[in-house]
Amino acid sequence: MDINIILLIVLVISAIWTVMTPRLPRAAVGLGITSAVLTIIMFKLSSPLAAVFELSICAGLISAIFISIISLMPRITAQDRDIRQKEHFHKYGLLPVIIVAVAIALSQFHLPTNFNLPAQPVENDVRIILWNLRHLDLLGQIVILLAGAFGVAILFKERKNE
């Protein structure tokens, strides 16, 4: 079997497991695994820089953020957990059926094999593209990072009257 197909199957299974698992820490770990598999796929699709970003930020930082917020939540009793698990499987039991049905439907659908693509760009170095062509994106990223930092600082600020 082609390595791409194996990677895609692992990606889809880890995504389904992330959604289906009733316990939130496992869902966070599943999300990290999905990110790690996505990183390998990105390397396969000749995008190493984006893959490194995906691995360090999505698989690392975001998983850590999720696990830290889950650790703030109170523990539930074993009885509550059993009830929630039953409700969870009742709610999400349809997902694998939908996924399999869509996969079968899409495998019957043939995408066009002729792409009318424009000419190859002269410059194909990500650093030059990022600094010279997409510098407004970098400015936007800095603004959004600052906005996010201020937003988080305001949200986590302890109020004096509390």
Added chain:
Amino acid sequence: MSSDMPQVFGIFSVGIVLVFIAGLYCLIATSNLIRALIGLELLTKAVTLFIILTGYVTGRVALAQALAITLIVIEVVVIAVAVGVIVCVFRHNKSVDGKLLRNIKG
């Protein structure tokens, strides 16, 4: 474009649609705010992979990587702020159930 590009595009686009459906289902079915964020993350992963795949197929890998990096940076800021909002909701309501957010009805 090499001869296997349409095949690669076909295989990966099926996987992207499936991951997108998983994320969308999670977002629709849950009322837990943390789980909704996880669904949003899955949606973003499908979009990131689609951007990278499009760049690979069209031969514009550098441009696709630049866009994917921008997407990842915005994604992490969105998650950080959303987690802050969830912590505030938890402090007020002692729960992260979205159904309890009646006080922002508008």
